[in-house]
Amino acid sequence: MSIESATGITRIVLILLYAILVNNVLLVQFQGICPFLGVSRRVETAAGMGIAVTFVMAISALVTWVVQKLILDPLGLGYLQTIAFILVIAALVQFVEMFLKKSSPTLYSSLGVYLPLITTNCAVLGVTLINISAGYDLGVAVINAVGTALGFTLAIVLLAGIRERMELGNTPKNLRGFSISLITAGLMAVAFMGFTGLIKG
């Protein structure tokens, strides 16, 4: 199957599946590894992080695309892309935090600590930069961001599940903590290699 030749709903589904399985943001592209290792101790917190990232990624893909096409490109300020995008993301995260605090205190308290951390999640900046450099139009950019975020959620929840089990086992002293998590993630990456070629980008 190839994304290029597909149309309509099929195309949307293929873009999503490509971002989630074939080109997984954590296990293939290595973006967002810090939260991947840092907040994958328990399944619930991992899922919370995943939801927060999905939220922020979709909105920032939308806003950065508009900023690039309507402000930076017409003014010939392309070289300010990195600075502009990181500021947009930082401001958005702050805004989402304030919005959630007012409108949905339960969701806010469950995401609480993870929201500010998302600013330094390189997957968010990464996906917005890739959207522009790949020349996606607005719709595809947002779908791609949602797919990337779902891939992030899938991988981090899977790793958290494995780590919860692993705590019961007797890991060698020097391998404990980050070391065994990385090796586990490596095995997951081997499994995800099975999806290579499923969909052509």
Added chain:
Amino acid sequence: MKESTKKAGLGKVFMNGVITENPTFRLVLGTCPTLATTVSLINGFSMGVATMFVLVGSNVVISMLKNFIPDKVRIPAYVVVIASFVTIVQMVMQAYFLDLYNALGVFIPLIVVNCIILARAESFAGKTENSVGASAVDGLGMGVGFTLALSLMGAFREIIGSGTLLGNPILGEGFAANAFKIFASPAGGFFTFGLFLALFNFVFSKIDAKKKKA
């Protein structure tokens, strides 16, 4: 008294970044570029150098500006300083090292969100007791530590994964044709980093045990 501690201090600050608090193997910060750019020695090394430049530059500027930046907006202010240096790196690499720029791809702009840089700005350069000079040395030490770690992992993955070093087949043509390709793939990045972390945990636990005995 003050002079002597200052001199010993700078050396200690430098070595702190290179070994005692090595950003990659001890603090486990900046993991994304560590995994993504260590496919070969040259990629890992140049990523390290690019990060080092940004680290030193932003540490110096933030240290100079720390008395003027209001406490409440310090993080966005730091991010703008860091992003400016990253833009300089992007432009220089695009102009003079286009092959490397293409090989490292999106990870060059992503230096902005490398936690090492913000962590050093927050915990060292932004502190009033640390001078501009000390902040520069801290950035240099951390940068060298990061570069060494990335070069080490890059060399390991290049030798095992492709049988070459800097593009030369050092283990013979036969090995290069049948190398452990998994180590050049994303999965190998995770394995290599995990194993190196375990190795460093082992070495440092031995050193600590020796210190306790003495």
